[in-house]
Amino acid sequence: MTRSIVVVSGGLSNPSSTRLLADQLATATDVALRGQGDAADLRVIELRELAHPLADHLLTGFPTGALAEAIEAVRHADGLIVVTPVFSASYSGLFKMFFDVLGPDLLRGKPVLLAATAGTARHSLVLEHALRPLFSYLRAITVPTAVFAATEDFGGARSADFSERIATAATELADLVVGSPRAVPEDPFDNVTPFDKLLKG
Amino acid sequence: MQFGIFTVGDVTTDPTTGRTPTEHERIKATVEIAKKAEEIGLDVVAFGQHHNPPFSASSPTTTMGYVAAQTSKILLSTATTLITTTDPVRIAEDYAQLQHLADGRVDLMLGRGNTGPVYPWFGKDIRDGIALAVENYALLRRLWDEEVVTWDGKFRTPLQGFTSTPRPLDGVAPFVWHGSIRSPEIAEQAAYYGDGFFSNHIFWPASHTQQMVALYRRRFEHYGHGTADQAIVGLGGQVYMARNSQDAIAEFRPYFDVAPVYGHGPSLEDFMESTPLTVGSPQQVIERTLGFREYVGDYQRQLFLMDHAGLPLSSVLKQLDLLGNEVVPVLRKEFAALRGPGVPDAPTHESLLAARISESVPA
Numbered sequence: 350m351t352r353s354i355v356v357v358s359g360g361l362s363n364p365s366s367t368r369l370l371a372d373q374l375a376t377a378t379d380v381a382l383r384g385q386g387d388a389a390d391l392r393v394i395e396l397r398e399l400a401h402p403l404a405d406h407l408l409t410g411f412p413t414g415a416l417a418e419a420i421e422a423v424r425h426a427d428g429l430i431v432v433t434p435v436f437s438a439s440y441s442g443l444f445k446m447f448f449d450v451l452g453p454d455l456l457r458g459k460p461v462l463l464a465a466t467a468g469t470a471r472h473s474l475v476l477e478h479a480l481r482p483l484f485s486y487l488r489a490i491t492v493p494t495a496v497f498a499a500t501e502d503f504g505g506a507r508s509a510d511f512s513e514r515i516a517t518a519a520t521e522l523a524d525l526v527v528g529s530p531r532a533v534p535e536d537p538f539d540n541v542t543p544f545d546k547l548l549k550g
Numbered sequence: 551m552q553f554g555i556f557t558v559g560d561v562t563t564d565p566t567t568g569r570t571p572t573e574h575e576r577i578k579a580t581v582e583i584a585k586k587a588e589e590i591g592l593d594v595v596a597f598g599q600h601h602n603p604p605f606s607a608s609s610p611t612t613t614m615g616y617v618a619a620q621t622s623k624i625l626l627s628t629a630t631t632l633i634t635t636t637d638p639v640r641i642a643e644d645y646a647q648l649q650h651l652a653d654g655r656v657d658l659m660l661g662r663g664n665t666g667p668v669y670p671w672f673g674k675d676i677r678d679g680i681a682l683a684v685e686n687y688a689l690l691r692r693l694w695d696e697e698v699v700t701w702d703g704k705f706r707t708p709l710q711g712f713t714s715t716p717r718p719l720d721g722v723a724p725f726v727w728h729g730s731i732r733s734p735e736i737a738e739q740a741a742y743y744g745d746g747f748f749s750n751h752i753f754w755p756a757s758h759t760q761q762m763v764a765l766y767r768r769r770f771e772h773y774g775h776g777t778a779d780q781a782i783v784g785l786g787g788q789v790y791m792a793r794n795s796q797d798a799i800a801e802f803r804p805y806f807d808v809a810p811v812y813g814h815g816p817s818l819e820d821f822m823e824s825t826p827l828t829v830g831s832p833q834q835v836i837e838r839t840l841g842f843r844e845y846v847g848d849y850q851r852q853l854f855l856m857d858h859a860g861l862p863l864s865s866v867l868k869q870l871d872l873l874g875n876e877v878v879p880v881l882r883k884e885f886a887a888l889r890g891p892g893v894p895d896a897p898t899h900e901s902l903l904a905a906r907i908s909e910s911v912p913a
Contacts, residue, residue, distance in 0.1 A: 408815030411755055413824045538765050541734045544742035544773075547684045550704060 352382055352526050355426040356393045359433040359444035360466070367466045368395070370498045371432040374464055377519030378430065384520075385527050392426075394419045396443050403446045412450065420451060425533055428460040428526040429489075431480070435467035439479040448483065454534050457488040460525035462518055463495040473497040490525060494518040551885050552896050553878045554594025555587050555870070556629035556786065556853040559607030562860035565808045570860075573606040577613070579863040583856070584617045586867055588624040590874025596629035596659065596853055599636070601668045604810075611644040618652035625898065626652060629748075629786075629853065630661025630729045633690070634682040635672035637706060641686075642693035642714040649719040654899030659727040659748050659784075660687060662736075674705070680735045681705075687726075687739065694723035722906055725897045727784055727851075730762065737762050741769030746782035746896065749846070752855055753811055755824050759785065760845040767847070780894055784851035785842055788827045791872045795830035801865075802829045809859035832876040839877075840884055848889050850896035852881070 356375045360367030371393065379389040396403075402416035412420055423429065433444040448456075463480045465472070476495040484491050496518045502511040557580055563570040571579065580597070587595045595617070597610040607613070614626045626648075631641060641658075649656045662679045663669075669676040685703050692699050693714040702708040718724070727746035730736035731754055740747040747766040749759040767778035775781070790805075792798035799818065806818045806829075821827055828838040843849060854873065857866045895901070 405816040405820070409753070409812050409821075411758075411824070413755075413816070413820065537734050538761050541738050541765060541769065544684075544738050547680070547735055547738065548688060550681055550685070 351388045351390050352427040353390045353392070353422075353425055354378055354382075354428050354430065354522075354526070355422050356391060356430045357396065357423075357432065357444075357447065358393060359396045359431075359441050359447075361397055361434065361441070361443070363397075365434075366498065366500065366503065367432050367434050368393075369503070370464055370466055370496065371430060373515050374430045374432070374462060374496065374519060377515045378428075378462070378522050381516075381520045381523035382526070385523060387523075387527060392422050394422065394447075396447055399447065400443055403443070403450065406450045407446065416450075419447075420455070423451060424455055426459060427529070427531065428462070428522055429456070430462045430464065430522070431484075432464040432466065433480070435465055435472040435475050438472065439475060440465070440483070445483075448487065451487070453487065455487075456484065457534065458529065459489050460492060460522055460529060461489040462492040462522040464497070464518075465495075466498045468500050470497070470499040470501070473499070490529070492518055492521045492525060494521055551849070551882065551889075552593040552625070552851045553881060554592045554596065554625075554627075554851070554853045555583070555856050555873075556596035556598070556627075557583060557607075557857050558598045558629070558855070559600060559605050560810060560858055561604045561606050562810060562858065564860040564862055565804050567862075571862075576606045579857075579866075580607070580613060581617055581620070582863060583866055583870070584613075584624070584626075585620055586870045587874075588621045590870055590878075592624060592874060592878065594625045594627055594851065594853060596627040598629055599632050600663075600665075601632075601635070601671065602665055611648045614656070615648055615651050618648070618655060621655075623655075625655050625657065627656070627727075628658045630659045630663075632663045632668075633660040633686050634662045634679055635668055635674050636686075638686040638690040639693065639706075639709075639712075639714060642690055643716075645724050646694070646714065646716050646718045649724055649899070650716055654719050654722075654903075656899070657725040657727065657897075659729045659746075661729040662733075678705070680733065683736065684739060687728075687743075691723075691743070694718050719899065720903050720906075722899060722902045724899075725902060727782075732758055732762070734762070734765055737766040738769055741766050741775075741781070742773055744770065744773065744775035746784060746850070748784035748851070748853075749786065751786040751826050751842075752788040753825055753827075756826060756842075756845055763846040763849075776894075777892075779847055779890060780892065782851075782894070782896055783846055783849035784853065784896070785846060785849060786826075786853050786855060787839060787842070788825075788855045789835045789869075789873070789877075790829045791832050791835055791869060791877075793831060795834055798829050798831065805859040805861055813859075832872055835877050836880050836884070839881055840888075843885070843888065848885075848893040850894070 358371040433440040727748040728740035729748040770781035790802040
């Protein structure tokens, strides 16, 4: 079975270490899904490209073009990998904007792998103090292992540990995706509440 | 098909001059605009109801009564009457009174209102918005349709043997439209009662309108009021015109760029593409407007927003001349030619009265 995995990358520079981590997590998830006899259909959403449509959405209340497509991709995703750079001890504003405009029910029941990057490992608990509460609020199922990458993790003596964390998180995501029912949110226009029921309050 | 305008009643600074009209000027300008609408041959003018600055339109029936006295043909409606925070007893009374004064030239469009603090100012809670719209309208219906009402509900004090006065003109309540942008419950409500459904349409992508109207039509048929294509649909529209489309864009852009609701956001060009806003020549407005029926089907009422974002009265009156002389006559002809068989007109006091009389006469 092909599983739709949407990767949301909040990196701003190009090349970006956030995107580098996102790609490694995506590849590891693909490997983990194949290990279970499934395949991954990976789609990467670069938030940098959506910065203007996101600002417009905040002002007009509706998405256009590539942003509307990105939101639809999330709606139909079987699982998400979300990666943000750390700005001022939290996720970036751009990253938050994307999840602000998704609406309260779009992520309900979807497995989400949390990840973040920063220049120093001192920020690593941003994953637990900022990202996990955000996705709990959105009723997503967060993967137990979240992945933090400081610059030093991309090389050096401990980088094998880092690869291990990526593989662990990806395996956990794959397990949740394979084990969850397809969580495409209901369209309220398909199943309207009959008026008799509305009248009863 | 009916053509008209709807006004919000916002007091907004003209960004090209920096001048802000006084409330008095804005209220008087609204009356001028309504009189002009009749003069150029429009069928409907609709007034807003708001209870917070920068609006100067808290009492639509007062304005409508004043306009009714100075006009003779145009139908007066609302955009919208707040069904959530206005006591349904007052709505029943005010609009029946207005019906008598205006000799039946009255209908109304109900809306919920999306300004949070207005609800507590009137003792309500915005989280009850849908429930308020449902219960209040159920009561309003009974107050108009039944002579003596005994009623008990969640949101207002009970009524014991209450008669709403004056009774509706000729025993026929004003026709009701339900307006909503994205709430399927309101399309369902309009369908349940066989009332009209109005999609604001402007400021939003056409896909919202298409989805809501399709749901309303489907459920209208489900509730046995007729076939889906006989449901009563109204749409908003927003235009700014000049003979030459480049002039229209140059003139409107300073207003667009800082307008309430969508200003400081997308470009004029992007917004024209993603919403029904049309800034251009009268011919472009005609073509765009005719295109609306492609995604909602044949419909009964088209209202245009002409007077917001700080446009001065003189510009609005010029816009109305173009609308009345060059756009609406063509739209009337073209829509009539395209219209499918069996599609009804929007109900009026006369048609509702005639239907009532024919019902009471045994065949």
